[in-house]
Amino acid sequence: MVNEVYVDSWGxxxxxxxxxxxxxxxxxxxxxKKPETGxxxxxxxxxxxxxxLVYVSGTADLDEVGVYSLQSYAExxxxxxxxxxxxxxxxxVFERYTP
Numbered sequence: 701m702v703n704e705v706y707v708d709s710w711g712x713x714x715x716x717x718x719x720x721x722x723x724x725x726x727x728x729x730x731x732x733k734k735p736e737t738g739x740x741x742x743x744x745x746x747x748x749x750x751x752x753l754v755y756v757s758g759t760a761d762l763d764e765v766g767v768y769s770l771q772s773y774a775e776x777x778x779x780x781x782x783x784x785x786x787x788x789x790x791x792x793v794f795e796r797y798t799p
Contacts, residue, residue, distance in 0.1 A: 705793050707765050712757040715748065718772050718786050722747050728774040730755055731785075735766025735793070767792050 705712055714730070722728055730743040730753060745755035753772055762768075772786035 705762060705791065706796050706798070707762060707793050708759075708796075709762050709793075710757050710759045712762065714743075714745075714755045714757070714770070714791075716745070716753045716755075716770065716772050716786070716789065718751050718753060718774070720774065720784065720786075721750050722753070722774055723750050725774040725776055726778055726780065728753065728772070731771045731773055732761075733769040734764045735768055736764040762793050765793055765795050 716730065725747075728745070728747065730745055732741045732743055733739070734741065741761075743755045743757075743761065745753035748754045767790050769788055769790055771788045774784050776782040
């Protein structure tokens with residue numbers, strides 16, 4: 701994951717290891733649950749080293765203070781014949797000027 705992150709930061713790189721080969725996945729993304737509102741959003745990462753997902757945050761991604769939940773998701777086949785969710789990970793976004 702990342703080191704300390706502060707609210708309204710952008711350009712923060714998140715790397716999530718899935719331990720699953722994603723090269724043939726039809727769909728893959730990161731599901732994020734924001735801490736204050738409980739809003740669920742989708743982040744669309746790139747695949748790195750066949751089993752990791754890499755996402756660089758945009759300007760509105762880290763707009764709430766608190767502990768975010770992050771879960772990877774991938775599916776294979778056409779039609780879909782296999783769906784997998786990764787283990788939930790957590791990261792905290794701090795208020796600015798927090799020591």
